[in-house]
Amino acid sequence: QVQLVESGGGLVKTGGSLRLSCAASGFTFSDFYMTWIRRAPGKGLEWVSHISSRASTIDYGDSVRGRFTITRDNAEKSLYLHMNSLRVDDTAVYYCARWNWNEASLDYWGQGTLVTVSS
């Protein structure tokens, strides 16, 4: 079955960096776009970034553009989010999810990893 497992979250100071990982299994990873979404405490879901199957198309939300970088390693079936210049308002649970083009939706999600940015 499809599984997505995030890791790499933790506590970091403002201005610091962190790299999140998402390990995929149960499907042909290299065939799918992948997406990062986050949920800050007490807030709703925010679309962060996505990457095409061969990394030729990448998009970012306005709040992270220029600070975050999404990458993937199809041989390792892994998705990454490199986060730099972290701010307190980046504190959130970060989810990776699979983008289903046929359904134009996020059909499988990981359980999330918590990133806490403190001043």
Add this chain to the structure above:
Amino acid sequence: DIQMTQSPSSLSASVGDRVTITCRASQSISNFLNWYQQKPGKAPKLLIYTASSLPSGVPSRFSGSGSGTDFTLTISSLQPEDFATYYCQQSYGTPPYNFGQGTKLEIK
């Protein structure tokens, strides 16, 4: 960017009730509208895609409708496991594929 507005932001209802949540897009998105359910401490789950289609395994008491800018999610007869937060998301054109602010469905 396309903005999504859900209403209400919270809702109290009883088991067996019929419940409707609405979502409005800031511009026409055709039928590129999805609904997700999230329970505390859990990952979001896809409930409805392209406005009215149910993924395999989603109970038939959930239904979606709408096109253009106005959409609804209906739960025909609330079950105890349905108390959660619901989000709409547009997936029209190019990203960002923004979400609505969420509707928290609570037990009355």
